[in-house]
Amino acid sequence: MNALPDSHPLDTARPARWFLRGMRGAVSTPGVVLVATFIGFGGLLHDLGFPILAGLLSTLLVWALPAQVILVGGLAAGASLPALAVAVCLSGVRLLPMVVSLMPLMRGPRPRLLSELVCAHFVAVTMWAEGFRLLPKVAPEGRPSYAAGLGFGLTVLSMAGTAIGFYLTGALPGPLAVALLLLTPISFAILLVRNARRPVDWLAIGLGTSISPLVANSPGGLDLFWAGVGGGTLAFLIARVLPGRRA
């Protein structure tokens, strides 16, 4: 493990070492749960007939499971590409506050735009939670490399999960194959409940859920768009006029 000599603190070998330590940090309980959900995504890819290499590319590049599920599910349902791009874009909004809040911990003492963009790419819910847990323990000069290593480690594990799920579904007996497919909705449902704090969150969950079946076959594959924008806007407006909030 420690093939690199322990020399000067600002040695050029240090970033590689922080990177490797970050990758090792990816192997944890949240990392295991993440891999399980990507095994479910791999099963979904197989179920929908989506090509595996493109599926792996989506894990590497999109690196946000809701967006990936919207993309492959929408394609299978015959949604139009512009409508899908809008739905994917809307689903990614939650990444912005995550990047903004985690960036001070990933930036390090000498900020560089490129390294900030690389670190920001790896930000998704698991990276965000694990970053807050692990990065404060890392020396500030090692944080950008450590964060990149952590994100890369989680990505590699998730790509392995995607491939395993894809090839496993066909080989599993019925009850276990459906169990694999349930991993995606169950992890999203728990994620929603975990992150819901204010009335507007619960309203958005309730309205998004109930509008979705009503618009299930809307023309142009815009059902997610209507459920998301319609339900979200309604939730936002209702929460604004709700009594009992500070004036």
Added chain:
Amino acid sequence: MNFLTTELGAMLVVIFIGFLPNEVWRVLGVLFGRRIDPASAWMQWVQAVATALLAAVVARLLLVPSGALVALPLWLRVGAVGSGIAGFLIVRRSVLAGVLVAEAVLVAGAWWLGVSP
């Protein structure tokens, strides 16, 4: 079937319809992060839309599923997810516990019904 289901076509879709529209928010977070107020009404609306959209994705996966999940009755799909949420709330808000409870309910139900997709 068509170009979109070939590896190359699907990869182009992943890049242009998946990667770019999604990555925009991360890039904006880096470029304007210090100037964006997360508590502003605009950001609150955008967050509510993202939450409703994710809830709609879950509802679509459960209520109008495609593929092997169709073989299960609706009550079992919804019941499994409902018991998963209950498991999460009861067992110290553990995501792992919630997932395991939901899967246990689903596998037991599917086995009992003799599901074979």
